Amino acid sequence: MRQTPLLKVEGLSICFGLPGASIEVVHDVSFELAPGRTLALVGESGSGKTLTGKAVMGLLPRGARVSAGRVLLQRPDGPVDLLRQSPAVMRQIRGAQVSMIFQEPMSAFSALHTVGSQISEVLRVHGMCDAAEARKRALDMLAEVGCPDAARAYAAYPFELSGGLRQRAMIAMAMIGAPRLVIADEPTTALDVTTQAVVLDLLRRVSRDHGLATVLITHDLGVVANMADEVVVLRRGMVVERGEASAVLTHPGHSYTKRLIDAAPRVPESIAVHAPPERDDILTVDGLSKTYPGRHRSFGRPASPVYALSDFSMRLERGRTVAVVGESGSGKSTVAKLILRAELPDPGATIRFNPRDGQPMDVTSLAGERLTEFRRKAQMVFQDPFAALSPRMSVQDILTEPLVIHGLGTRSERRERAAWLMARVGLSPDHLGRFPHAFSGGQRQRIAIARALALKPELLVLDEPTSALDVSVQAEVLELMGELEGELGLSYLFISHNLAVVAALADHVMVMRRGRVVEEGAPDCIFNDPRHPYTRALIAASPEPDMHRRLDLTAVACGAGEPNTWPEPFGYNGEAAPQLIEVAPGHRVRRAA
Structure with missing residues (x-):
């Protein structure tokens, strides 16, 4: 039986400028998203995918306006058009029913407040609980998204966390209000490949466990292959292809989709062995x-x-x-x-x-x-x-x-x-x-x-x-x-x-x-x-637009950890590292003899 869509976008058009002298940048975009499903909005910079996501949130930049269409969110009392709600109503919807994971967490977080206070603020603004309960829920959510030390992350300022931990905290802030719809805008673009693999797995797991509907905004079809159920391909503000992810990636119908798939970087299955002549x-x-x-610690400690x-x-x-x-x-x-x-x-x-x-x-x-x-x-x-x-x-x-x-x-x-x-x-x-x-x-x-x-x-x-x-x-x-x-x-x-x-x-x-x-x-x-577990982790963490080659998180976990956690004979003893040893002509690996 077909589910009732949680989100329904109908004929959405967005333009910049005043009526009569405006430039349309998104034209007649339509799609539906059911609970528990992930839909990917795919396209290059300027395709209109981020503007579409921000229109759903009511966060269009200054100068942009919706010129046509509806964005219907299904609620217990019936659908509401998010484009026609007052700012006060949208403030109640954002965070509690619909939330967004922004592309660059360093910019999205306030640099003047701790991470924990910003996550807890979502609960306090919506009157969901008191300060003590908000702190407890925020710590629990930070632990759920995989922060190894939730208390430290809670008390830290954004600049004190690594890129991967900042993105985990951003996911925690999006999830803390128990929304039914999450919009993830390029959530892994700024991350290293192994961190990206872990965050993608986290998003997939959290969405499944909480029964979320997710709109994933990305230009990377490798990410789509690992995350999405459905795909909408945008080019210059218009939909050029849509369908199930497996169908679109396996048998793309539009030349633009084919070009995106062909352009995606791939880890080669094998490379021909050749020995070029020596040069100076x-x-x-x-x-x-x-x-x-x-950096010096307090009280002059070295x-x-x-x-x-x-x-x-x-x-x-x-x-x-x-x-x-x-x-x-x-x-x-x-x-x-x-x-x-x-x-x-x-x-x-x-x-x-x-x-x-x-x-x-x-x-x-x-x-x-x-x-x-x-x-x-x-x-x-x-x-x-x-x-x-x-x-x-x-x-x-x-x-x-x-x-x-x-x-x-x-x-x-x-x-x-x-x-x-x-x-x-x-x-x-x-x-x-x-x-x-x-x-x-x-x-x-x-x-x-x-x-x-x-x-x-x-x-x-x-x-x-x-x-x-x-x-x-x-x-x-x-x-x-x-x-x-x-x-x-x-x-x-x-x-x-x-x-x-x-x-x-x-x-x-x-x-x-x-x-x-x-x-x-x-x-x-x-x-x-590849001999070293870290090299294998980098290879395993590279997403590709192939539904049959999912990210190998076991290999990623084995090689992406701290050097003293690597298996023998590759592990470090504190700062003491093994030597680089030639294991084949021209091929050297850092490992114990």
């Missing part, structure tokens, strides 16, 4: 470590130092790509900062850079003109293209600024170089006069890559260059980097938290955890024969 090294690193002083990186060594052959993979806190971004001399390493490290023309450079001792020369030959592409480009500079100024700083070329030569760079990264030189806000996220990352190429570098350090992008845009940027590597003879140090992203690009993979390399080798070694 452009970069060699040996004994690289970085120790930060700990703080323990933080070992961000321990004895890191690598070699990068000219024209090749080394991928450094690991989660937040693994030390991979510290490697990039030290190699580019943004920070100084601990004494005893060696960083040797060999340019095509000129003398080899000892990067740790460079100063003055030699340091400037090195930075001209080694450039960086940052993770977030929105933050990396100045909003007050035109694209032409952004691309010519490195040339001005280094005193290269005349004004016309710089303009010609900027036009060539735009064309080479797939953008029109006619848009040099525009500002960054006029471009999409993928286009901004292309501009960031063009800026890094302005000085004709030999080495590019790419710090999570695709993690902030939609999957189809991500695929385009990775393809562009592959083309540029061969065409310009570039060498890449590629930093990522996702093994699936680096699979097609890397010539050598280094897996890091807590400041140390735990496994390294050619891609065929890492993907065909």
